[in-house]
Amino acid sequence: MSVNISIETPNENQIQEIAFDGTETYQPLPTLSESLTKCATRIDFSKSSLDDLKKEDKDGSPVDQFQPSLWPWDSVRNKLRDALTEVCVLSDVLSISREKKYLVLDPIQQEPPENKAMVQVYARKKALSQAASVLLTGAERLKASHVEQKNKTSSNFHIELLRLRQNWRLKKVSNGIIGDLSYRTAGSKFWHNGTFEVTKSEDDVETEEDSSSAPSTPTSTIPPTIKPTSAIKVNVPSELQGVAYIKVITQKDQGDLCTAKINLMGYGRNIAQQSGVWQRVLESAQNVLFCKELFNQLAREAIQLQAPIPHVVIGNQIRANLFPQIQLIISLVHTTSTDTAQTSSSNQDNDSVLEHSLHQLLREVHHKNSDHPFPQPASGPLGPSKKRMLAGPLAADRFELLEMTKSETILEQIIAQAQHTFMRKRTQYVLDTLAKDVRDPQIVSHWNAMNSPTMSCVKINIVTHGYETMHRTALLIHVKDRTLKCIGRDGRVMHLSYEPQELRDLILCQINQHQITSLLSLAKCLAWQVLSNSNHLGIGSVEPLGNASACLLSSPNGDRMIAVQLRSDTSLEARVFIAKSPRQDFFQIPLVPEKIWENLGGHFREVRFDKIEGKSFLMKMEYLMASLTSSSS
Amino acid sequence: MSGIPSTQDLLTQACNNKIIPNQEYLLQGSILDSASDHLFQRLKGLCDNVESGPQLFNDHELCLSLRAPNQAQPLMLRVRRSLEVDAPYQLRYIGQPEFGDRTRPTLVRSSIDVGCTATVIEFLTELGCKIDYEYFSKGYMFRKGRMKITMSKILKVGKGDEALSQSQLVELSVLAPTGQDAIGEEMKAFAEQLKPLVQLEKIDYKRLGSTLP
Numbered sequence: 001m002s003v004n005i006s007i008e009t010p011n012e013n014q015i016q017e018i019a020f021d022g023t024e025t026y027q028p029l030p031t032l033s034e035s036l037t038k039c040a041t042r043i044d045f046s047k048s049s050l051d052d053l054k055k056e057d058k059d060g061s062p063v064d065q066f067q068p069s070l071w072p073w074d075s076v077r078n079k080l081r082d083a084l085t086e087v088c089v090l091s092d093v094l095s096i097s098r099e100k101k102y103l104v105l106d107p108i109q110q111e112p113p114e115n116k117a118m119v120q121v122y123a124r125k126k127a128l129s130q131a132a133s134v135l136l137t138g139a140e141r142l143k144a145s146h147v148e149q150k151n152k153t154s155s156n157f158h159i160e161l162l163r164l165r166q167n168w169r170l171k172k173v174s175n176g177i178i179g180d181l182s183y184r185t186a187g188s189k190f191w192h193n194g195t196f197e198v199t200k201s202e203d204d205v206e207t208e209e210d211s212s213s214a215p216s217t218p219t220s221t222i223p224p225t226i227k228p229t230s231a232i233k234v235n236v237p238s239e240l241q242g243v244a245y246i247k248v249i250t251q252k253d254q255g256d257l258c259t260a261k262i263n264l265m266g267y268g269r270n271i272a273q274q275s276g277v278w279q280r281v282l283e284s285a286q287n288v289l290f291c292k293e294l295f296n297q298l299a300r301e302a303i304q305l306q307a308p309i310p311h312v313v314i315g316n317q318i319r320a321n322l323f324p325q326i327q328l329i330i331s332l333v334h335t336t337s338t339d340t341a342q343t344s345s346s347n348q349d350n351d352s353v354l355e356h357s358l359h360q361l362l363r364e365v366h367h368k369n370s371d372h373p374f375p376q377p378a379s380g381p382l383g384p385s386k387k388r389m390l391a392g393p394l395a396a397d398r399f400e401l402l403e404m405t406k407s408e409t410i411l412e413q414i415i416a417q418a419q420h421t422f423m424r425k426r427t428q429y430v431l432d433t434l435a436k437d438v439r440d441p442q443i444v445s446h447w448n449a450m451n452s453p454t455m456s457c458v459k460i461n462i463v464t465h466g467y468e469t470m471h472r473t474a475l476l477i478h479v480k481d482r483t484l485k486c487i488g489r490d491g492r493v494m495h496l497s498y499e500p501q502e503l504r505d506l507i508l509c510q511i512n513q514h515q516i517t518s519l520l521s522l523a524k525c526l527a528w529q530v531l532s533n534s535n536h537l538g539i540g541s542v543e544p545l546g547n548a549s550a551c552l553l554s555s556p557n558g559d560r561m562i563a564v565q566l567r568s569d570t571s572l573e574a575r576v577f578i579a580k581s582p583r584q585d586f587f588q589i590p591l592v593p594e595k596i597w598e599n600l601g602g603h604f605r606e607v608r609f610d611k612i613e614g615k616s617f618l619m620k621m622e623y624l625m626a627s628l629t630s631s632s633s
Numbered sequence: 634m635s636g637i638p639s640t641q642d643l644l645t646q647a648c649n650n651k652i653i654p655n656q657e658y659l660l661q662g663s664i665l666d667s668a669s670d671h672l673f674q675r676l677k678g679l680c681d682n683v684e685s686g687p688q689l690f691n692d693h694e695l696c697l698s699l700r701a702p703n704q705a706q707p708l709m710l711r712v713r714r715s716l717e718v719d720a721p722y723q724l725r726y727i728g729q730p731e732f733g734d735r736t737r738p739t740l741v742r743s744s745i746d747v748g749c750t751a752t753v754i755e756f757l758t759e760l761g762c763k764i765d766y767e768y769f770s771k772g773y774m775f776r777k778g779r780m781k782i783t784m785s786k787i788l789k790v791g792k793g794d795e796a797l798s799q800s801q802l803v804e805l806s807v808l809a810p811t812g813q814d815a816i817g818e819e820m821k822a823f824a825e826q827l828k829p830l831v832q833l834e835k836i837d838y839k840r841l842g843s844t845l846p
Contacts, residue, residue, distance in 0.1 A: 392748035393721040
């Protein structure tokens, strides 16, 4: 065990002699001719076949090898001579036999081989069984591979790649596959190229091993979770990872009025089921890209726009003033962990209108970038719009041409839309509270179902319950982004600002007029005469809002008179006076000597109107007129 | 007068600033009717996506000439109108084509387009213009960036739909301000992509005429 074994290379040269001092004298290597002769001597030409040669090697050393030869080629010569002799004899024999005089060659009758049937059957059986086994093993292997393929379809790289290709833009760059999730083909001009890399995932095998080894461990009671493994791995740039959305808040004195959020997740058809994890990853990355582009555009516009109160861009937030004390805050929220995004989205409801319109506005910009009209006729220049092409023949002036160059930015449009949303809500609130507060004439408002993002329309009808056919005051209000436009029944147009008080005052005035006008038509029905009527009474105490309206009615036979004064403030108080003629307290005095003056009517006495029976002003007035008429006969 | 600059001044200023696209870069070729469908499909694939699909056009072009007494070359004007769409007439002046040397990839000629009303023909004949020839041009147009590609059939006027030849005219053109020669390379690259189907080249009409007897 402990003996060291040294290994030496064998000497190539044979040792001729060893001197006494131990030096070895080597034989020089034989030359080529020497080695050839040496080999030639060893050839036995009489044994030509390979088997004989092999046998000879096995039998042992031929004797002649060690015989000292006189001449190196002596044995070769001898053998060649023997061979020549044999050939000569053979040719002699053949030539004699051809003569057929002395020698005749007869074929030797060979014994036919024994035909053993049973042996053949066994041999065939054996061969067939061998062939069968080869086929069977082959079939088994095919089956196994087929089953394997079936199990692995979901994680097959090429099938997945095909699916990816059906939904996303991919191209091959040298050895890698690069995908594109930007909106460039749709007309976007955002600086980010939005590329992602597609690779074959390496941890595919590991996860499979994990899942297969999990049930084998006895300690684990949890069933193995099947991870959605995919053969494709997509590498999205780090700035596009995570979840992003745009939050729009309308704020009034730090209190939120409405919130909108843009989150494109869940748009489009549902293809997540048939495709792998990458679909979700890419969709969210594209969403991040879209949100970033949108915010980028908005921030740029916010800085460029010269608003009376400048817009403020701080970090991921844009602040713009809608109305005094009311702000619009647009912020970009980008989180890399999905859990926080889900919790934040659940506690705030989102206004789908603002969400949708922001989304739509950027798409519109994209569309304008990519879509240019074709010139007609075809030789015209590419680029100018149809309107611009018509400008020459229709002789457009400088103002019209300047108008064509103007376009609204996304921020301006979204501010206008937010303002409109706000105005609409405010108008709704004013109308609803008025309808609730004012019971007597009923205020019915019809909102048009069809409206544009910056314009909606409401029709207001003021009627008295039970007297709908008598009179109906109609009013149309166009709600725009910052103003209201009211169109009365008579065609009068009034422009109101965003202050809610103005609308409230207008409606109150309309109610006031409605009461008087419907009283006049009621009087006509009851055959009372209208002596005078004024919507703007110039006398009496100063009203906080507009003027009081009044009318004077006289009974059919003229013996009674009713004077009505309606104040137009919030109380909508009505004061009613009656006078009777001939007056009871007429005395002849020197100034008014004659009796006829007693028909002139006496002093007006106020009626305690609130004590009169009736639900509404008109009902009370009808009751009053009816009672005064009946008593006169 | 000092406050508002005159129209003449504004126009010359615009010309000097090179903002008016008045140079047409042009390549032309033709394709046989039998192969035109292949070209149509290729152009559909190569060109920008348009929602409405390939744009059809059907135009009528009149070529008028005004012969001045002391000038050898008549002034040529073209009036074109669309037969499909209700669009304004177009009056067009096309200058002499410049071929340049071999390094220049496209033909360049000055081009001025003006939109007009239908009375323009009447106006021009009153001026003394004579109608030289007229034809219908019917086909498709495509867009790739700022390049416009038209493939059209030239039809004779007044004889129904009788075609002038068994082939279609293919034109690749860009209208750009003076001095933007980079567009030529872009056009050449695009023309290369259509190569086996159609050979878009600078075509010299004068040389074309001289070869004919």
